[in-house]
Every structure is written in C-alpha cells, then in structure tokens.
Amino acid sequence: xxxxxxxxxxxxxxxxxxxxxxxxxxxxxxxxxxxxxxxxxxxxxxxxxxxxxxxxxxxxxxxxxxxxxxxxxxxxxxxxxxxxxxxxxxxxxxxxxxxxxxxxxxxxxxxxxxxxxxxxxxxxxxxxxxxxxxxxxxxxxxxxxxxxxxxxxxxxxxxxx
Amino acid sequence: xxxxxxxxxxxxxxxxxxxxxxxxxxxxxxxxxxxxxxxxxxxxxxxxxxxxxxxxxxxxxxxxxxxxx
Numbered sequence: 733x734x735x736x737x738x739x740x741x742x743x744x745x746x747x748x749x750x751x752x753x754x755x756x757x758x759x760x761x762x763x764x765x766x767x768x769x770x771x772x773x774x775x776x777x778x779x780x781x782x783x784x785x786x787x788x789x790x791x792x793x794x795x796x797x798x799x800x801x802x803x804x805x806x807x808x809x810x811x812x813x814x815x816x817x818x819x820x821x822x823x824x825x826x827x828x829x830x831x832x833x834x835x836x837x838x839x840x841x842x843x844x845x846x847x848x849x850x851x852x853x854x855x856x857x858x859x860x861x862x863x864x865x866x867x868x869x870x871x872x873x874x875x876x877x878x879x880x881x882x883x884x885x886x887x888x889x890x891x892x893x
Numbered sequence: 894x895x896x897x898x899x900x901x902x903x904x905x906x907x908x909x910x911x912x913x914x915x916x917x918x919x920x921x922x923x924x925x926x927x928x929x930x931x932x933x934x935x936x937x938x939x940x941x942x943x944x945x946x947x948x949x950x951x952x953x954x955x956x957x958x959x960x961x962x
Contacts, residue, residue, distance in 0.1 A: 745917055827913075827917065827918065827919050828919060830917065831917075831918045831919045831922055832918065832922070832934050832936075833918065833919070833921070833922040833925060833931050834922075836931075
C-alpha cells in the first residue's frame with residue numbers, strides 16, 4: 733500500500749515543472765541532513781567531552797533523532813535524484829503528487845490524524861498529570877500552540893481566498 | 894452528481910489510462926469518478942469536458958436534491 737507524504741503535494745503540470753519542485757525539495761533535504769548531523773554530532777561531542785549534564789538516555793535520544801532525520805534526508809535526496817533521471821518514474825510520481833483526489837485523501841487523513849493527536853494529547857496529559865504535573869503544563873502549552881497556529885493560519889488563508 | 898465519463902470514453906474508444914494522462918491525474922482517479930466515489934473539482938471537470946469536446950453540464954449531471962440546488 734502506497735501512502736503519500738503530508739508535504740508532497742504539488743501543482744506541477746509538466747515534468748519540467750516537477751523537476752524544479754524536486755530541485756527545491758532537495759535543498760530542504762540537504763538542510764535536513766545537516767540539521768540531523770548537527771544534532772547527533774553535538775550530542776556525541778558533548779558526551780565524549782564530558783561537558784553535558786544530560787542523562788545517558790537523553791544523549792541516546794538526540795543521537796538517534798539526529799541520525800534518523802539525516803538518514804531520511806539522504807534517502808529522499810537519492811530518491812529524488814533517481815526520479816529526476818527517469819522521465820517515466822518522474823511522470824508517475826508527479827501525477828501521484830498532483831492528483832487532486834490523492835491530495836483530498838491526504839487532507840482528510842491529516843484532519844483525522846490531527847483530531848486523534850489532540851485527543852491523545854488531552855487524555856494523555858490529564859491522566860499523566862496525576863503522576864507528573866509537568867505533563868499537564870506541557871499539554872496546555874501544546875493545545876495553546878495548536879489553537880494559536882490554527883487562528884493564525886485561518887486568518888492568513890481567509891485573506892488569501 | 895453523476896457522470897457520463899464512461900459512456901463517452903467507450904464511445905470514443907479511449908482507455909482510462911489515456912484519459913488520465915490527458916487530464917493529468919492517476920488512472921485510479923478516473924475509476925473513482927466513473928464509479929461516483931469521487932466528485933471532480935471544477936478544474937478537472939472542465940479538463941475532462943474539454944477532452945471530449947462537450948459542455949461540463951453534458952458530462953456531469955447534478956442531482957438537484959443531492960446538491961441542494
């Protein structure tokens with residue numbers, strides 16, 4: 733089963749336009765790789781230099797997260813390069829990313845996932861808060877961030893449409 | 894909303910793949926449109942009608958009750 737990514741949508745109508753989109757995306761992939769390498773490298777350096785008060789577990793998390801996003805960036809960069817060199821595959825990928833039905837599916841999946849995420853956040857925060865009060869504060873902060881970003885985005889698109 | 898895509902496609906001997914290629918969508922989208930599982934946007938409806946050289950209202954039939962018209 734193929735699942736299209738949340739940020740993969742495009743309006744490119746030709747292979748040439750889509751190639752430009754992929755070139756722009758590749759810049760983001762390089763930035764992702766560098767950010768990942770920086771996060772993992774900093775955690776490793778801090779651990780080896782003994783200059784961190786972070787527990788072993790947190791260093792592992794930072795290393796894993798950094799290595800993960802760097803690797804994801806590298807894989808997507810290679811994939812995009814392969815696509816750009818093959819007209820048939822490029823066209824197939826362009827159609828799957830620009831198809832209005834697939835974009836509608838992706839939008840609906842995003843809305844459902846968002847509702848589940850907010851619900852999980854609130855329930856998790858309320859239950860977790862019984863044992864760790866910081867979790868309630870975290871929940872309130874994240875729900876506020878969501879609410880504010882929703883209002884901001886809503887007003888932005890209201891002005892655009 | 895009903896469509897006459899399948900009728901026109903068969904009449905003109907056009908495959909789903911050819912139509913999908915011409916209007917820049919996947920074959921699955923054409924299948925969903927023909928089955929009535931998905932409603933085309935105005936732009937896609939226009940492209941399909943233009944491909945068959947007919948008016949949009951000839952290709953897509955709006956159900957007055959369903960669409961609250």
